[in-house]
Amino acid sequence: MDHEPDNRLLTLVGCIRGIVLELDADAHYVGAWADDPLLLALPPEQLIGRTIDEVLGEAGAPFTAMVKRVYATGTVEHMEYPLTIDGVRRWFFADIKRVGQNDAMTVVFFGRDITERRATEDALARSEERYRLAALATNDVMWDWDLASDMVMWNAAVQTVLGYDELVTPATWWKDRVHPDDQASILSQLGSALLGDASAWSSRYRFLRADGSYADFLDRGFITRDGGGIPLRVVGSMTDVTQINRLQAQLMQADRMAALGTLAVGAGHEINNPLSYLLGNLDFVIEELEGVNEELSEPLREARDGARLIAEIVKSLKMFARSDDDRVGP
Structure with missing residues (x-):
């Protein structure tokens, strides 16, 4: 069988930074190509004819099992796996698929370097965890307004401080609960901040609680914009200053x-x-x-x-x- 690499395949590998392995029913290497030789356990010529287990030892067991399973069933499977290259841990995402027919069938293992994506996901997860812990540690009503969908996400304080059950609402839900005497000035200030180049907005107003009473709040929001200055998101917190205002008046x-x-x-x-x-x-x-x-x-x-x-x-x-x-x- 001729296993010379397909030029289109090599071009694809070079564009995406990854590897392509071709294996038979018993997980023998039939072909191996990579944009970076370090992504392969051995040079391609030393891989051909050997099994995954012979090359990787015990670490190759899950790969061998997957190759044999895909060859037998014809299902397409996926996996994420790490590799340590030059002392640096990198992550890859692989698609494993059976190709060909009858005696000419092989399994193609197509792996892509997702290290940057994984790092971004990990950073986002850590950021969300910090946000979650901050939300738990404060009595402030924290909110996250997605301007594209015009939906607002609230933390649990919307229940404990304001008495509402909703954790996700349209922006009009908030606007409708601002005291009628405060609405015009508050919405005007917020609109000016969004239409201008402001990175933050703050104001004081009265807000309707679920029990029908109004409380005094100091609201502060931070505006995220795209490269063209268009506002995308506003994240902020409402601090109940009712008691403070009462004490100041006294x-x-x-x-x-x-x-x-x-x-x-x-x-x-x-x-x-x-x-x-x-x-x-x-x-x-x-x-x-x-x-x-x-x-x-x-x-x-x-x-x-x-x-x-x-x-x-x-x-x-x-x-x-x-x-x-x-x-x-x-």
Whole structure:
């Protein structure tokens, strides 16, 4: 049988960086070609006529079994396998197929170098694992928006924080739950970021929870673009800042009350000094006019009563300032 290599086959091997092996029913090498001689266990001329087990030893057992199985059944099989070449571990994907008819049948083993693809897949798997662990470690609602499909993937916090069961939703699901008073500005900001050249977007808004209440969120997203600047994907997280906003509002109220207390103390001090002179003089004049001029004494008594009322108000302001000071503190 003539087993000179087919020129088209050699061209194909050279283009894809791989090997082609031809084997008979007992897994003897009939032909062997490779774009890189290091991909073969031995030079091609030393392989011809020998079996896989003779060349590879125990490591060849699964290859031998597959060749014999494909030869017997005619099914097409596939496998991934590693090779260590010059100290570097490389991965290959092989198609094994029976060709020819009757006595001329052989099995062709067509292997392609997939080292780069395997490295990319491994890197992606590690990245997804880091993302999964980060999603588990945070209370933030994390989301991943695919702009091509307009679908959003959510982490489990969409259930624990917001109370929804959906983990994959259309983007309109999110938009419809932004508070009506916030929608226009939020969507405008997001649209401007996507249409421009921004790499990130952030905003604060109220978002509807499953129980019908609204919570305050700080939302931050990072935009991935293609080589032409077209946005492809936005990944981000929603942080519930409801409690923080409430505490900030309480702190601002406490600050205002403290300032009012300080003002009251200062005003009371400024009022008390002249008020004490006023009350003292009114008491003296009223006492001097007692039984002499009742017509004049009556309006003076009313004036004294008014001054005393002012003194009570000042006293109340001081008490309020002191009680407010007691409330504000750790």
